[in-house]
Amino acid sequence: MKQIFKQVKNFIFDKQIRFGYLSTLGFYNWxxxxxxxxxxxxxxxxxxxxxxxxxxxxxxxxxxxxxDRHPEYTMMVDKYAAKQYVASKIGDDYIIPTLGVWTKFDDIDFDKLPNQFVLKCTHDSGGLVICKDKSTLDINAAKRKIEHCLKRKYYYIHREWPYKNVPPRIIAEKYMTxxxxxxxxxxxxxxxxxxxxxxxxxxxxxxxxxxxxxxxxxxxxxxxxxxxxxxxxxxxxxxxxxxxxxxxxxxxxxxxxxxxxxxxxxxxxxxxxxxxxxxxxxxxxxxxxxxxxxxxxxxxxxxxxxxxx
Structure with a gap:
């Protein structure tokens, strides 16, 4: 109860928290x-x-x-397309291996992924799931997080134009140690x-x-x-x-x-x-x-x- 009261209090009195919360809800998109x-x-x-x-x-x-808006910026911030762009500039040796790319979470065949991997959304910041042991991965929790991020239009939060037209996808990457x-x-x-x-x-x-x-x-x-x-x-x-x-x-x-x-x-x-x-x-x-x-x-x-x- 105290935590709920604190959140309500912060929303009412903290301009930054209130502005950020309403932004994520799309209140200012227009x-x-x-x-x-x-x-x-x-x-x-x-x-x-x-x-x-x-x-x-x-x-x-x-x-x-x-x-300063150029079409190539969209490719350069796309977490999947940027790998190909960067590899063309400096070579494949500097690129973390990609294990798969999908548009829907349900299309991921977890049986084909290694025991350790990382899932990322390609179009935002924060859409990340790190799997250290596939046998203990909460797939339902991962699905909720990834699908929430797939629906989010990251561009509207801070008006970072390059993200506006990045296609929302999911990539799996090698888990680096x-x-x-x-x-x-x-x-x-x-x-x-x-x-x-x-x-x-x-x-x-x-x-x-x-x-x-x-x-x-x-x-x-x-x-x-x-x-x-x-x-x-x-x-x-x-x-x-x-x-x-x-x-x-x-x-x-x-x-x-x-x-x-x-x-x-x-x-x-x-x-x-x-x-x-x-x-x-x-x-x-x-x-x-x-x-x-x-x-x-x-x-x-x-x-x-x-x-x-």
Whole structure:
């Protein structure tokens, strides 16, 4: 009862929670993108959104959503199609193997899947089921989660245009395990996110303690691996991450994949000394995670040179 009361109280008094909840229900779907983003920016960041002369990184991300729209972006965020696109750029060796792709959950033949695998929705963020042991997998719970995500139009939540026309599908991927650390699995693979501007890596983020969203830590480094003192949605790790052995190769891959783009984040994993592609992210935090101190929002904003409308 107390939990229900707390949820109702948060809905009434917390603007961000109320706005997010109504957005997921489709309450604001009818609002034009520019008006919606101005409203969301005010709710989440607390400032008016300046689209005429954006200065901060978060402001420029909203501008890109509205005015930098290319058909190939849809393919690049599609978790299935992006694999083929990336493989054509850097080769198949960097791609986590796909075990199957389906449009309906009931079409999945679990008997043909290995004992361990990962299910993902191709068109959203969060549609994920990790199977460590098929004999204990709750298929009904997995079905409920995946089918809920298949129905969700992810584009409407933060108006990330590339997702608007991604076909909703399900893929199964190989379950990745790092033999150097038997406790390291798909949930905690070493995760490196490279922030690229006009085809050049300017800095990167390394995630730590990714067992849950609440415990995730993030540290930032420039391309020479000097630590950068700012936060962006997560606290710093208690133990500062070390430079990976394959760092230079990661830089090279990221710059190949970001060539010709004003901005993209290239997400890579390191597993058993091998680099694997994760995803391409155009709008980090959808442009709504606060960068602190605020000076860094402006510094990163200066790295992003907006193209012509």
């Amino acid at each position: 609002i034009p993108d520019d008006i919606y983003l101005k409203k969301e920016f005010k709710v989440r960041i607390g400032n008016e959104l300046n689209l005429n002369n954006p200065q901060t990184f978060n402001e420029k991300i909203q501008w890109l959503k509205l005015y 790092d033999n150097a650390n038997s406790s390291t699995t798909n949930e905690t693979l070493k995760d490196y996110k490279f922030y690229c501007f006009d085809g050049k890596v300017r800095f990167l983020m390394i995630n730590s303690d990714r067992n849950s969203k609440m415990s995730t830590k993030a540290d930032y480094f420039d391309r020479d691996f000097n630590w950068l003192d700012f936060t962006w949605g997560y606290e710093h790790a208690n133990v500062r991450p070390v430079k990976p052995d394959c760092f230079d190769e990661m830089i090279s891959i990221s710059e190949k994949l970001s060539k010709g783009l004003p901005h993209v984040r290239v997400d890579l994993y390191e597993c058993n000394g091998q680099i694997y592609f994760g995803e391409l992210t155009f709008y980090d935090g959808s442009g709504f995670d606060k960068i602190e101190p605020i000076e860094w929002d402006y510094k990163i904003g200066k790295m992003l040179k907006l193209p012509s409308k």
